[in-house]
Amino acid sequence: MKQGVVITPRVIHFEISAGDVARAKKFYEEVFGWKIERSEGSMEYWNIITGKQEEPGIDGGLMKRQGGEPGADTPIGTYICTIGVPNIDEYLSKIQKHGGKVTMEKRPIRGVGWYAYCLDTEKNIFGIMQPDTSVR
Template sequence: MHFEIYAEDIARAKKFYEDVFGWKIERWEGPMEYWNITTGKQGEPGIDGGLMKRQGGDPRADTPISTYVCTIDVSNIDEYLNQVQKHGGKVTMEKSPIRSVGWFAYCLDTEKNIFGIMQPDVNAS
């Protein structure tokens, strides 16, 4: 239904997700600093989300909001792994197959949030 990404540096996180995935991120006009994320076109698979200032500093288990793993569907996992690194992110688990499902990897964004990327491929083994 909705996801949220927490960031210490909103501008840096906004640039990372716009550059890597082509997402549209716009400031919400409400009473708090909040950025709406549009991940794709209306009527296509996927969900939209938000970007907001991280509460409590670095992501750790004892912070008010640590992290939630969101997995992003990609058409070419190798291309996206390169884009993640090119734009300041890190690959934390290299591409590996999930048999009959696809190729999967974990990455960190510029704000130390972990996220997954998956390329569907029924021939993965």
Template sequence: MNRVVHFEIQAENPERAASFYREVFGWQIDEWLIPKVKIKDENRYWQVTTGSEAEPGINGGLVFRRGPPPAEGQSVNSFICTIEVPDLDEHIDRVIRAGGRVAVPKMPIMGVGWLAYCLDSEKNIFGMMQTDEMAQ
């Protein structure tokens, strides 16, 4: 099988997006710098580390958006990444405090857990899931 091995988050303001994801999920996000090479803004790249290499999951990147952000109410035309969290309500609060918002409120996925979709500081949609086999 072919596995997802990397993701990229597009942002109008990568520094703002990096701050959002650091605050909400505690991710390590560092700009990838090449010594003695001047990189144009649109080609700058931030590496995103989401956890220890010993844990399941993937790491990714953060890049400048190369077009307009999704319009309000526009249907989603992308892959949506869902992040597992230990407490969905707490992480929804973190999203709001960090400048994001809830796109689809918390809902049960029977026998699996609780799911919500949010928008980050750049209006990108992502999911958050709290495992709970008793969810109804």
């Protein structure tokens, strides 16, 4: 680290662990239109490109889950990331159509927008949010 450089803690990458990588890959490609490609490295790892570099947001990775289903004894459980969407109702429908589940129906956040929690095909929880400053 360079002397004098201040680093502010913030999310710079996310990882999704999956029991069935192909199924998870298909889910995220079909629901959100993400580009998911196998990494050139030695471990089985897939790079997730969520959008254009000039747009806000981060990219991530997809890997085989270690230790079985998510739970207290699983070395890699979950870290909730929220995905911005233009229309929450449309995406809640797409999520269910592609094998995901809604775990908390959409709710308002006053002055911010609508949010909901869902499970992907690998039982990972994630959030989706539709910005809408008019929400009361």
